Amino acid sequence: MRAGRATPFGRLVTGVIRSVPMSIGITALVLVVSAFVWRTPPVATPAWRSAIREAAGVGYEQVVVDGHWWALLTGALGTDGVLGLLAFLLIGVPALVLAERRFGAVKTLLAVLVTAVAGNALAIGLQVLGTLGGEFWSGEVARIVAFDPVAGALGALAASSAFHGPLWRRRIRAFVVVGALIVLLYSGLPQDLARLFAALVGVLLGIVLAGVTPSVRRVRSSHHETRVLLASVVAMMGVGPLITFLSGRHLGPLAPLVLLLEQNIPDAGRVIGQCRTVGVSAQCLRDLTLVRVDGFGAVLLSVVPMIALLFAAWGLLRGRRFAVWFATAIMVSFAVLSALSLGAGVRLHPTGHPSPLLGTGHGAQQRSVEIAIALWAAILLPLVVAALLVVLRRGFPVRATRRSAWGYLALVGVSWIVLAALFVVVALLQPGGFSPRPDVWEVLRAAPERFVPAAYLRNVLPGFVPVAPLTGVVFHAVGPVWWSIILLGAVWPLSRVANAIAPADERRLRELLAEGSDSIGHMATWPGNLTWFDPERSAGVAYRIVAGVAVTTGGFFGRDRHEQGVLERFIEHCEDSGLTVALYSVDEETAGALHRIGWRTIQVAEETVLHPQGWSMVGKRWQDIRSSVNRADRAGITAVWSTYGALGVGLAAQIAEISEEWVAERKLPEMGFTLGGIDELVDEEVRLLLAVDEQGRLHGVTSWLPVRRGGELVGWTLDFMRRRTDGVNGVMEFLIAEAAARFKEDGIEEMSLSGAPLARSKSTEQPETDGIDRVLTYLGNVLEPVYGFRSLLAFKGKFQPEERPLVLGYADPLTLPAIGIAVGRAYLPDVSVRDLASLVT
Template sequence: MSESTDARGAGPVRAHLARHPFSTLMVMLYLLVALVTGPFRGPDALLRERFWVVLGTDEPVRHWWTPMTGMLFAGNLPELALAVVGSIVLLGGAEILMGWRRTAFAFVVTALIGVSVGAGLILLGEAGDVSWARSIGRIATVDPQSGIFGAIAAASAFAGPLWRRRIRLLSSLVAIVFVLYAGQPADIYRLVATVAGLGLGLLLPRARRRATWTRSSRHELRTLLAAATALTAVGPVIALFSPTRVGPLGPIGLLLAAPAATPAGPVTRCELFSLTHACVAQLAARRIDGPGPIVVSVVPLLVLLLAAWGLAHGRRFAVWLGAGVNLLLGVLGAVFFGLVPTATGGPSLGGGYRNVQFQLDAVVSILLPFAMAAALLVGRRNFPVRTGTATVVRYLLTTVGAFVALAGLCFAVLTLGHEHVLGAEPTPARLAASTIERFVPVAFLGGDGALVTPTSFGARVLMHVVGPVFWLVAAGAALAPLFGDGVHAPQQDSTRARGLVRRGGDSLAFMTTWAGNEYWFDPRDRNAGVAYRVVGRVALTTGGPIGSPADATATIDGFAHFCDENGWVPVFYSVDAALEAAFDRLGWHSRTVAEEAVLCPATLDFAGRRWQKVRSAVNRANREGIRALWCSPRDLPRHLGRQLAAISEEWVAAKELPEMAFTLGSLAENRDPAVRLMVAIGPNERVEAFTSWLPVYRDGVVVGYTNDLMRRRDGATHGVMEFTIAEVVARLRADGIEQLSLSAAPLARSQQSATDGIDGLLDRLSERLEPVYGFRSLLDFKLKFQPALRPLLMAYPDAVALPAIGLALVRAYLPTLSLRQATQLVRGLAGRDAALTQRVTQRNTVGTGAAEH
């Protein structure tokens, strides 16, 4: 019995070794070397001299073998832990992506390149008299992480779009942050190895050679920006625990660890000689004589972490908060490095620009926060959850009011009682500058001698309190706009709308529950409402009325009056053709914009010659061991959910335009527990394809499902999508569901109209989007299942507004598209045909006359 137990236990071990041989070998090497040379404090001085990389002017590299031996050592226990974890996670992941042989090759090559090129850069800096290079040139260095970072960077070329982008962005950002905030030789080696790995990955055979930029989904872009913001926020913590802190942003860490210097000594030395890192550190440390400055240096980073959380959850307020803090840090950096003159007229740090190191510090310190702010502002369209105006106003009033009150109190105390620290006269300008300094992180305080301190103990305590109190107020006030409800629709409106959806509606009714919709409820009929979104001056509905309206014509007319009161053009989009009579009674125009493909599961058995292709696809999937999983998103196992996200990201990356919205959902909208997923799972739990299905209700009972997402893995089994739909039909037939809708391809119809007039406008818009999104190809695929085609209409009261409606449709489907791009897409709607406006006006006049008669 014990032998069988041992055999069972050895099975997973052998499987792990077979799948991760190189990462397992590296873990064993790290542990063995650490055990022999010292697992807690690292090797002694003699071993470091012989086996670590030591740079020197007399010998550029002390021993030729150290670039190879240095990658096997860990300097201390935390470094050993990081090396072991990095080997298991990152090297193991690289082995999965490109195999152990390529991983081993990439590890060795990138580690050697990292040390060789990195050491060359440091030596070049020493020759150029760069203070940073001189300060680290004698440090004995070991870095087991360089090869790990280089290997995973190379492996990114073998990953799909989702993980390729994540690996490259995060590994590069981590390496850059360590260089900026710590600046040790090992950090330089790691960054060079990462860059080398990115280049090596493109050269390795069988890599996915797509070096061009690929588009992200809205959710993925939010994740990446949130991660970047969080990394820039934790950088000072890295500097705090770094033993050297000589990177361009290292003084932030020096501030929190260095003792206070004498008031006049550092300034005098900085005025007499060119600025150095030591001079800047002493200038900053001079102001640390209590806990207040330390808290002021840390709390803004907490605000950035809060902003990162909001970014990950799609909060538009987090964009402005993160951009605002980064812009503030950039401006403070400009003041610190003397690019912006100070009000006191004291000595400026700008003289340090004679020093090459100081020039680099200035560029990085200023450009990094400005670049982060620019990235957030450019991507703001991808953060749809807006904060109420009242909440934003309260935040501004709270923060501005706190600053004015605390700054006024500080200025009054300094004016009533002060002493000269640097021998300068306490002019109003100097007193104001000293007041503002109390709210500024110490890292950005220059050496202009503006600081004036009060004489009494109580006033000194107050000076240390005002800054932390302000930033804590700013952080606390941000909780409401970051964690509160969005303003797309009040919670009670969303709840009421979901209740109406359960009462009834067309096949698109469940889409009205998605974020981005607003709701109008019929005041005369509590069982009817309309979901809409305002784009420009056009109010586009998502399908027809929801609920069970007693009189559809009256509900439509009531919504039209509501839009008229607000100056909007009402447009009912993708509504069932059964409502055409109601629009005719109101004198509206209506045109077919799509055709819904509808199946009846009860009568569909895929028998006969006409279903041969579908049966062949199902049989092929069965032969290849593909199984179907029908579940809600809440019940989907996490490892399968991650694959669905990766497949969706591949789909988005393949498009030349952004991910679409409006009546086309994404994974975010399909996480609702009421949604159903049909997932095709191959051997080894590999997801081949999946489809999502939105419920259609009648009197609280699900009577049908409508397809939303339909995505397959690149290189998936041929016919797997037909397999998933056939499995859905079988499932719904067993459950007694009445109707299965394959949905409609937007702006695509089986019968195209003439190329002029109103229908011609929509056809030209469809033609412009077809090369990117393939709506007509999608319709052709759905026709394989021989569905009943039900026309979906677009109804509008005034045909003259058609160009504005076309522009609104493009902006609704592509919300992240700029106005200029949207105008270019539909420029034919208004100007391509010079006689179009006249024909539309004539047709509108005829229609109005007919309605009056």
């Protein structure tokens, strides 16, 4: 090897050092300090190690009592154990790298220092207030000395969020802040509190560094992003027990599994006798909880509800409305149980009246205060998550069938009654199997407790515990069995989708689409549509029922789609069902069939169509398109064809980011119905065309829906269009031109650039003849600043397309108000009166 020539590995290392030098420097410093703190170097002595911890570690006594103010910083420069080091390497280092790559080395260092010091200072300040008020937790953690570099890293990441677009800004802030809060509630250590404060300070610091004026303007998110965020929050609530297992001490109010690690389960009779004699104490309550979790069933009782939350998160990610109510019910039950536990803790001995079981322990009052303060957080957090799920439930449109939902509720209710009755019967028939022997009232009162995870009973003193095998099995088994029924039974409603196309019907739908359809026929396969199949001919149509109106998703499909009888039988089917019919966005041939039966039509959109076999960019009229193509070529951008399933994680994430930026800029929610979003890209028949530069950065994306006739692919329809706001200009012109060239090679007859709702070109524009025309014109004017349909139509005009009107067919002018509302709700099911008022004022 010639001298001076670096190896590939050497070039890789050099490139990493140059890209994130500050992150590497901070990591190296943390490793060195950690070695002195907890590994004891050979030249050091244990006494020196202890002195370093006392002088540099951060804690209440070090800062407040000893006056080591520098510990607010030095405590963030190392770790004090293997788990702390792992947390830094797995969480802190990636956070530093992401922050530095976003806003540079100097800002990263500043953010780490500011947020680490501020987080530690605020955490200790809260401990000071708690100590002055006699709060129990502050006294418990006063002697803890910590080294934690994760707080500064999370603060830097939170600060960098201000330099991201709407998608990742929202994601980073949600994950960092909510994650830190959940860790605090499960683990409850001072460094956990410092991490939360560091994250909050980081958000504010990022706003200052970015020079952004704080605003309370609501930033919208797509339904897809809403599902991702809420599913992530619910999942974090489910994996919280893992944090409990890994943390060294467990002082948080949401630590349901911490005591399951204990190996020495005390004798039940001895514990009750000791509590009677000594009274309420932390050790007494701890031992009583250990008695409760003695056995495999008690472990399941604590684990299964958390698994249920993970299962609910999966359903939320899939857009299931039942998952919303499933997760909400679990969250509300957690809040209610926390409230009951809080009440039980406060009522231990605040009045001075002794408990028949525990006597008059002198520490009851202090313990009650601690319980009251800590458990309020356990009550509020699940309620906040539940409220978010309910408020944002419209982002989860996939509904369960009514039969499966009611059947599930019946299963849960009946199983609870049966299992509770089983416990009562066994307890009454075998009273000697418990200590002390319970009477009937005590058994009935204890029955509901058997279905509650042990964490929520740690402040509730048991009236009796099992001491015999049979009673022990029943005592510990009924709760886990019921929660298992809750979990496994939820598979039924989550897999039964209302208005979903059955597998056999879906095959028939796709077969008819292959026989022939209009340019938007493939939209019939989208979620939310119902499908009508003609009983006599090979034809069908997709439609949605909104407020008693059947609004079709385009025209008919199938070999016989243009036969007059097909149209008449569909209208008869809807009228027999008590529905008003609106043939929406149909072509001129269907419009002619409607006129023959006396219906009226009105243009509601305009479709622009290109003919690839005649595609050429020669001539002055094509100068703008040629310039865009040449600009993309000079920028090193290439057109990449793919399906969504074949995309790598990086490109898929960039599509979501670009789409979220587009949604966030709108004053109204994301539209649906005949306008697809990310959820509609996953179909394997949908093709994606992406503009990607040499660095793998996505500049724009389009999706194309297939159009078939006689089983052969004859056309493609443009649907999803998104471009990066700071990307190369003209990237959409480049993508459409590339698509036309590719379709020309493939022998495609037509490529539709799709319709622009509420927009008309000069060649198809007609005088306003009635009130509905004027209403549509007014709506077009109002929505133009938000969605830009007319601007979109003008953009498509650059490609010299053939213009085809799309019309709405209706039977009675008196039904037009209802039809107008139904069409609007189909496009914007989530729009509020406040949103609309903001547009017209």
